[in-house]
Amino acid sequence: MKTPQPSGRHGTVIVPGRTVEPESLPWNPHPKFAGVSLRHLVTGKDTVGLVSLHHVRIDPGCAIGDHIHAGMVEIHDVLTGEGTCTLEGSAISYTPGVVGVMPADQVHRVEAGDNGILLLATFSPPLV
Numbered sequence: 001m002k003t004p005q006p007s008g009r010h011g012t013v014i015v016p017g018r019t020v021e022p023e024s025l026p027w028n029p030h031p032k033f034a035g036v037s038l039r040h041l042v043t044g045k046d047t048v049g050l051v052s053l054h055h056v057r058i059d060p061g062c063a064i065g066d067h068i069h070a071g072m073v074e075i076h077d078v079l080t081g082e083g084t085c086t087l088e089g090s091a092i093s094y095t096p097g098v099v100g101v102m103p104a105d106q107v108h109r110v111e112a113g114d115n116g117i118l119l120l121a122t123f124s125p126p127l128v
Contacts, residue, residue, distance in 0.1 A: 013053070015046040022055060035062025035112075044126030052126035056119040058083065058112035066109045073124050074102040076110070081117035085110045094119075 013020040020041055030036035035058060042053040056076075058064060066086075076085065078098045085092045085100050087108045092100055094110065094117060102108045110117070121127075 013041045015042055027057065030064070033062070033064050035059035036064050038121075040128055041120075043128050047126065049126060051122060051124045052128055054121045054123070054127065055079075056110075056121045058110060058117050058119075060112055060114055060116045062116075063111040064109055066107050068105055068107055069102070069123065069127075071104050071125070072127070073104050074108075075122040076100040076102070077120040077122070079118045079120055081115045082113040083111050083117040084113075 011022065013022065022039060022041055025039040025041065027037040027039050030038060037057045039055045040052065041055060042051070044050070044052050046052075056064070058081075076094070076099065078094045078096050078100075080096055082096075083094045085094050085108060087100070087102060088106050092098070094100065110119070
């Protein structure tokens with residue numbers, strides 16, 4: 001099975017003073033959920049502590065289990081692949097182009113489909 005990769009529309013990130021090529025950044029295994037990796041495109045340091053952006057890759061058949069982000073809003077932009085997001089018990093079909101908003105302090109999870117899924121996750125305040 002092919003690991004999902006970013007689409008061209010998210011191929012370069014420009015922040016004040018530098019340009020980030022996502023492919024040059026390392027994937028960081030999620031410390032709690034197997035088959036989940038993140039790469040940090042924009043951190044709070046880049047945005048004066050306002051927002052951060054991350055690629056989140058979930059391998060086929062894997063999931064980010066139930067969790068919350070205390071005091072943080074998280075926005076998912078589905079780039080490639082497919083899966084399901086469950087927010088406070090309601091299932092949302094995730095396919096490319098879908099954007100999901102996770103309000104602060106609400107339980108959510110994302111399960112990848114047969115081809116995995118790649119999200120652009122935006123956090124405010126920043127995750128890192």
